[in-house]
Amino acid sequence: MLNRTKYKNSTRDFVYEALRDAIVSLELPPGATISEKEISEELEVSRTPVREAFLRLTEDELLTVLPQRGSYISLIDLDHVEDARFLREQAEAGIIRLACESFSDSYIEKLEKNLKYQRFARDNDDENELFILDKAFHRLIAEGSSKSRVWEVIQKVDTHSNRLRKLSLAMKLNWKKLVDQHEEMLSAIKAKDSDLAEKLMRNHLALLIYDQKALKESYPDYFK
Template sequence: MTKRLSPIKLENYKPLREIVFETLREAIINGTLKPGERLMEVQLAEEMGVSRTPVREAIRKLELEGFVVMVPRKGAYVAGISIKDIADVFEIRAALESLAAGLAAERITEEELEELERLLVQVAECTESNDLEKLIEIDTRFHDILYKASRNERLVQIISNLREQIQRFRSTSLAFPGRMKETLEEHKKIVEALSERNVALAQALAAEHIENAENSMLEALREGNISRERNSITE
């Protein structure tokens, strides 16, 4: 495996094992560590400048979160993902995002609503300039504010974990023809429902937004932009 990970920079407020875990998870999400790739503890530890212990702990945690699979007598591998996996994640996300939006409609602050409005302007700019990378960043911030506004930390953690499991494929969904513009319109409707404190409407719109994102991703899959099945090593 070619060296691609940077040495760990210690942060006083985080345990080393947590920093190693986050580093490896991000490498999987952004594609630095690819589906089906074997994770060698010794090499990863050397690249990050740490011992094998925090790497081993991080791999175990990544397995629990679905990012890594352990193959008997072979070792740890970056998990692949299939159409069924994506559909399962989106099915759960649609229900949880609906719950978060409903709670947010009751609990969101005026400051948070204003921040969402500002993000809508930025989404429109990205859509106009076709800046996909920036749009993904703003879309993530938009949903993070929505989750925070639910005032339910456990719910935020669960949704964030699900989202991260398919984060590496978000660009495929948003790059699908017409999806960027649709995302903007869907976000606008959600913000309007939140502003009106309309719980039922916010729930329905949030669920619809996630379902539309799923449809775009699955359509991209059908066109062959992503492998239909897991890498065989992860089965």
């Protein structure tokens, strides 16, 4: 794993971020067992900060701890994924309505710039970059509507979906139409058409039910 010095001040945060990144990137796959001692030796820290990181990961539902038995990376629970997706749809529907009501020119520009890069990434089949730009696009809409904190909360409960997205990336699923949808959404915001914007957003996020079935069949061990 990475070197400690490039991280935050506290050892706890270092361990937490290292583990979370490893889990979300599937470097530590769902179902893998890990122990406090093992990680503490690997990262060359004591068990205390590792334990505290474990607690936070448990809260994020990325880790499952069985007292006196062991811990393992949580399996992806499609019910949880759907609940997170539902919450996200409701939240972002409300947010994009706000965006239609009041959105500064500077944020319009930021979105346009982001979209330009999205098109570029799409034309170059750079799914990884598209993944990042997609996230940034939605974040910008929330930011411009002064709802950054809401967006952060959603992100927090959306970790399971993030792992799914990583899987769908690996399987090269449909990432193309995404850009078109984003463009339509930006047009709606510019036209201040709240109803249309909300509808587009809901359709867009409904698609996040990717090919859950296909993914589950390809990686059965990763699912609950």
